[in-house]
Amino acid sequence: MNVPRWPTDRSTKAAVLAQFGRARADLMGWALTTGDPLADAVVEEIHAHGRPVREALQRGIAEGLSALTDPPPAVAALLAQCESLPDYVDDDLLDRGPLPYFAAPPPAHHLGVSSSLNRFIGILEICGALGLLIGLKLAWLGALAGIGLAALMIGATAMHMRAGNHRKAAVPAAVVLLTAAYVATRLISA
Structure with missing residues (x-):
């Protein structure tokens, strides 16, 4: 088998191996030595x-x-x-393929969550807010809602950080987190 010479004008193979690992280095070597x-x-x-x-x-x-x-x-x-499209391209799939993308709100795309998970998170947030309001009369329910909402906001903050957002993008979740935690501790101690 004739293996083409590694194209050293971009980087050495050792440097690419150290940075990306064997599988990605082999893929990069193939891409740099395979012509079109x-x-x-x-x-x-x-x-x-x-x-x-x-x-x-x-x-x-x-x-x-x-x-x-x-x-x-x-x-x-x-x-x-x-x-020209290759013979293997399915025109119907091309027409239907982006529909789930356009059905989900833009934050869901950026954070990599499905539209159904995004809806579920929204429902949990509404339930948490209602639980806090009901907690004014039933302290135990408000405390549970505050704890649940705080946990949800910890997850939201983590998702924003994982997506590489600037820290400012996580500020609303952090504010709700702190507020929910404060209300939960006040209701627990009441």
């Missing part, structure tokens, strides 16, 4: 004929192959492949 014949042909045309080929490629990418008159052969082949 159509793209390679376009690069060769650009090297051979310069600016006109580059301009045709840029215009073809921006406006499509049909916008080009007499495109260079490699550019035409690359754009034709990019503009």
Whole structure:
């Protein structure tokens, strides 16, 4: 088996192994040493004929192959492949695929939670708030609601941190956490 030489102009294989581990380093090595014949042909045309080929490629990418008159052969082949769907693509799946994404509110996308989990969390928050209000009459229920709401806000803060949000994004959850914890401790001690 002929293994291509590691492309050292980007990084050494040892450095990539140390940073990403064997599996990802092997994948990176494969990606850096495996060519795309159509793209390679376009690069060769650009090297051979310069600016006109580059301009045709840029215009073809921006406006499509049909916008080009007499495109260079490699550019035409690359754009034709990019503009056509492979046989294995399911048009119906392409139409239906993004629907769950658009059905969930944007915070759910960012935090990586499903729309049903997002709804469930919202229901828990409403129940916690109602439990705190009812806790004005039934202290034990208010204390439980405060503890539950505080636990939910600990989870919300952790999700924001895990998603890489700025600390300011977790401030509302932290405020509710502190408020719920305060109310719960006041109701427990009452």
